Amino acid sequence: MQRIKRRKYFLAAARAVTIRTRGVVMQARKRDDDGPARAGFTVTKKLGNAVYRNRCRRRLKEAVRLALPQKVRNGCDYVFIGRAMTKDRSFKELQSDVIFAVEKFHNQINNNSKLQTN
Numbered sequence: 173m174q175r176i177k178r179r180k181y182f183l184a185a186a187r188a189v190t191i192r193t194r195g196v197v198m199q200a201r202k203r204d205d206d207g208p209a210r211a212g213f214t215v216t217k218k219l220g221n222a223v224y225r226n227r228c229r230r231r232l233k234e235a236v237r238l239a240l241p242q243k244v245r246n247g248c249d250y251v252f253i254g255r256a257m258t259k260d261r262s263f264k265e266l267q268s269d270v271i272f273a274v275e276k277f278h279n280q281i282n283n284n285s286k287l288q289t290n
Contacts, residue, residue: 173236173244176212176251185212185251189280191273195261196232197253198273202281209244211236215254228254231266239267243274250274 176182188201213232215225232252244250258266 173240174208174210176210176249181210181249182212182214182251185249189277191276193269193273195255195257195266195269196273197255198270198277199251199253200274200277201249203247203249206247209246210249211240211244212249212251213254214251215258219254219256224259225254228258231258231263232270235263235267235270239271240274243271243278245278248277250277 176185185199185201188199191198191200213229213236215228215232217225219225219228232254236250236252252270261269
């Protein structure tokens with residue numbers, strides 16, 4: 173999975189679907205191409221100092237790396253936003269939050285495409 177690093181792609185994902193879980197907020201969008209899936213990670217300054225934010229971001233990156241290789245789809249952008257619970261949540265629960273958010277997004281895409289074809 174590739175990384176999202178440019179601001180315009182983060183903003184594009186912010187205008188699309190947002191899914192909230194206890195440990196993470198995920199913003200995702202389906203792109204117009206079939207390129208590889210991309211993931212971006214961010215943690216707001218409201219949550220604490222740089223050490224706290226970096227720890228949250230590292231935990232998110234690892235949870236996504238371990239949990240999502242088979243779940244993501246080509247042509248989609250996923251942005252994971254750390255929450256206050258991200259650092260303190262058990263790693264297994266954080267992984268399940270990430271998986272739940274991605275699966276919910278894919279279900280919404282499938283439902284919307286079925287509605288548009290009918």
